[in-house]
Amino acid sequence: MVFLRYTFVSFLLIDTIIGAYFPINRQGWTATADSFQDGNEPSKAIDGNANTFWHSRYNPDDPLPNSITIDMKQSFSVNGVSYQPRQDGSGNGRIGQHRIELSADGQSWGQPVAIGTYVNDATTKRTTFIARSARYVRITALSEAQGANNPWTSAAEINVFTEANYRSRSGWSGIWLNTVDIPIVPAAAANLPNGKVLLWSAYRIDDFGGGTGQTQTAVYDPTTGEVTQRLVTNNQHDMFCPGISMDFNGRIVVTGGNDEQKTTIYDPTSDQWVAGADMKISRGYQSTTTTSNGRVFNIGGSWSGGEGGKNGEIYDPSANQWSLVQNALVSPMLTNDRAGVYRSDNHAWLFGWKGQSVFQAGPSKAMNWYTTTGTGGVQGAGLRSTSQDAMNGNAVMYDAVAGRILTVGGAQHYQAAQATADAYNITIGNPGTTPQVAKTASMSFARGFANAVVLPDGTTFVAGGQSWVEPFTDTTAALVPELWNPATGAWTQLNPMAIPRTYHSIALLLPDATVLVGGGGLCGGCGTNHWDAETFVPPYLLNADGSRKARPVIQTVAQTVRLGASLAITTGGQVRSFSLVRLGTATHTVNTDQRRVPLTPSGSGTSYTVTIPSDAGVALPGYWFLFAIDNNGTPSIAKTIKVTT
Known part of the structure; x- marks a missing residue:
């Protein structure tokens, strides 16, 4: 050993x-x-x-x-x-x-x-x-x-x-709670409406290969600690290196990858994997995002299914049908990777937005607006300030009401390249308009292959990655997470993790406002496989001595709410604000599902009312975690609610 x-x-x-x-x-x-x-x-x-x-x-x-x-x-x-x-x-x-x-x-x-x-x-x-x-x-x-x-x-x-x-460290910088042993190396993950986490690797539990027609999966229950394993074969889909999106009904739509034309859907209501229609274009390492009318836009992905020409297409979950979006061209979003289009159209930073539009924030230094209706279209949105291409960096919509996105890290080339510590703040408005971009403070550690998670209070947690990006290695691993505060633009260094999380790692917010960070490797006998995850407790849950703070409690709230409607909430005591965080899906540094909607309440004491944004491009329908936040900035355990049209 x-x-x-x-x-x-x-x-x-x-x-x-x-x-x-x-x-x-x-x-x-x-x-x-x-x-x-x-x-x-x-x-x-x-x-x-x-x-x-x-x-x-x-x-x-x-x-x-x-x-x-x-x-x-x-x-x-x-x-x-x-x-x-x-x-x-x-x-x-x-x-x-x-x-x-x-x-x-x-x-x-x-x-x-x-x-x-x-x-x-x-x-x-x-x-x-x-x-x-x-x-x-x-x-x-x-x-x-x-x-x-x-x-x-x-x-x-x-x-x-x-x-x-x-040496033990103080509670203010967060604590790592425990390690979760998982019987696969998790390279992809998704929050489920029941609070559990869906995880999967490839055709093997610890390695990947091409077109094998099966996927090793697991489900982790944070409440009980139970991890169950399942081999999925019924859809003949090896779901390694896919695009992932959550539709309006909480179903996980998984596209391409090793079996590059397949679509498979995990239905949380039945706990079953079901076959979807094949894509029009074969893809792997593409990105998908759910649009404001519930369809799923898909672009890029030359890792499998041939190189180049991976223009847009769109999936209608209700009709189970893919359609080409011919004029949603991939060429404007390519990076200048030394490996060519095989790498340059990978892992787009996509955000479904108003009017069925999609904003592409990166990883190319050029940003773009995509039209997904009819034959589609693409319109340049300018450069991301002074940023270079930032492949395998991260982008998080931390305030959807204001259209604000944080981008961090990445490298000019997919591998064998120096990562950056740079971070940028993007504010988008109506589709087609030029966004505002401002450089914010840089992280203390350069990172590629990291993961970023928006927290209930609007801060962004970034964990893992490495300063010299090279798949299947843990050298130059950044084990110190960082937390970005949008109010100050500053980063805070947090307690280090025990295990490197680099290529093929994942991170997701959990309903109790902690963060699950796991995986890395998936390379057979490479020596860097990580069959586990760690749970991080952010500082907002801790007293100075590391003990847990008293938390606000959401006592009653409806399970569903329509766009633009009022939502009545009763709590166990006085709170300052509420926020919605959409359930996330994560693989290969990409999580196009997570976003945060801050909610300003009316009322006092233990009875409050909030109004859900009326635009489906802002409060993207589907399942969200609802958090109450008290005057100390401490969030409650979430209630899961469904936003509907």
């Missing part, structure tokens, strides 16, 4: 950290378990012999859950645990769903440092998390790995890892 050393740049008010990960010498350790079979004692999991193993009792059965507790005899700064299943050819007892906990005294355990599900194979699983001081480590198996129905648990070897020079 190879362990990488990452050196972080020292930053204001937060300690310099050297991320050096070492297995701790297990000499003198002891292990106890709540169940074991004679001859398969818990000590066998820490004896250095992979041919022996701990096994829960099977004569008679001692049903799951089963736990093993390791006493390291002294405290260490623990930042990881590895689990090796039994190596005798049997899959009995392989751990599936699990949780990992740490303790200083073996009595008080606190919140798990890791939850999730391990993949069902004999390989060693490594879970990494933010370092914490502990003497005891407890692993609890909640289920056998997927496909097995035995009530048993086994482990050949368990190792614990330490991070040198770790």
Whole structure:
């Protein structure tokens, strides 16, 4: 096993950290378990012999859950645990769903440092998390790995890892809550109306290839910590490197990729993947965006299906039909990538806007307005100020009412290039008009392959990426997230993450106003696959000592509301404002679904009314998180509502 050393740049008010990960010498350790079979004692999991193993009792059965507790005899700064299943050819007892906990005294355990599900194979699983001081480590198996129905648990070897020079940091800069182990390497993700997160990789759980007709998927439930896995084959669609959009009914429309002409739709109401009509143009690495009349506009994508000519087309979900938009030409939005059109039409920054128009903010330095009706059209919108091309950067509509978009990072070429730390503030008005563009403060870290998430208070959270962009590497990884404040234009550095998130990583806002950041890699035996995600708690949820703030509560609100209508909300106490954040979809740095609508309430005490914008190009119909924000700037847990036409 190879362990990488990452050196972080020292930053204001937060300690310099050297991320050096070492297995701790297990000499003198002891292990106890709540169940074991004679001859398969818990000590066998820490004896250095992979041919022996701990096994829960099977004569008679001692049903799951089963736990093993390791006493390291002294405290260490623990930042990881590895689990090796039994190596005798049997899959009995392989751990599936699990949780990992740490303790200083073996009595008080606190919140798990890791939850999730391990993949069902004999390989060693490594879970990494933010370092914490502990003497005891407890692993609890909640289920056998997927496909097995035995009530048993086994482990050949368990190792614990330490991070040198770790120091705890203050709560104001946010905290990483836990690691979620996922049985795939998630390169794509989508929020679901029920609060869960849909994730997928490619035809394999850890690698990609061409046109295999199947996709490995998973669903994570942030409330329970459960991660379930499913292989999708019925639509003959390998959904790696797709375009993704959420339609007005919360369905996830996935287009192209490895099977470059296919359309597949995930229906959250039935929890089923269903086939859509084939596209007119084969594509991979394209971008799609939902327009103000509910159709899905699609452009670019020369990664698969041939190079060049990937002009616009549009999908009507109600008719299940694609139509060419002949004059929505891709050529004005190309970057000047050294690899040519194979890379230069990738990952467009698209925003569905008023009158069925689409604004393209990048990654090319040239911005454009696209007309999606009839035969369509494209009109130049000028340059993005002093910005160069910014492939694999990010764009976020943080205030849809004002038409404001933040763009950050990216590089002039898709790979083997220096990323930028530059950021720009774009304000768009009526379709076809020239937007206002102003350079805002630069990030502290140059980033390509990062992810950006708009938060309920209008700030933008940027995590991951690397300063020298190169797929399937974690070198030059930026592990320090940053938070942009639109009121000041300034960036704040936040607590570092434990795991690099570079090419093929994802990030999404969760209903409790935290952020899920995960994935990276998906390259077989490349050594940079990340089978996990981390949950970040932003500073607005924390007191100075790192404890949780009291939060406002939305007690009652309608589940649906029409455009332009009033929405009555009752709360548990006085609040200052409300905001809507549309559920997001993320892959390859692109999330064209997320946007934020600030709402100014009338009323007081515990009874308020807000008015939904009347333009479907602003408050794009579909599912949104509704947050209440109190006078301290702390958001509530969201209620999910559907905005309708």
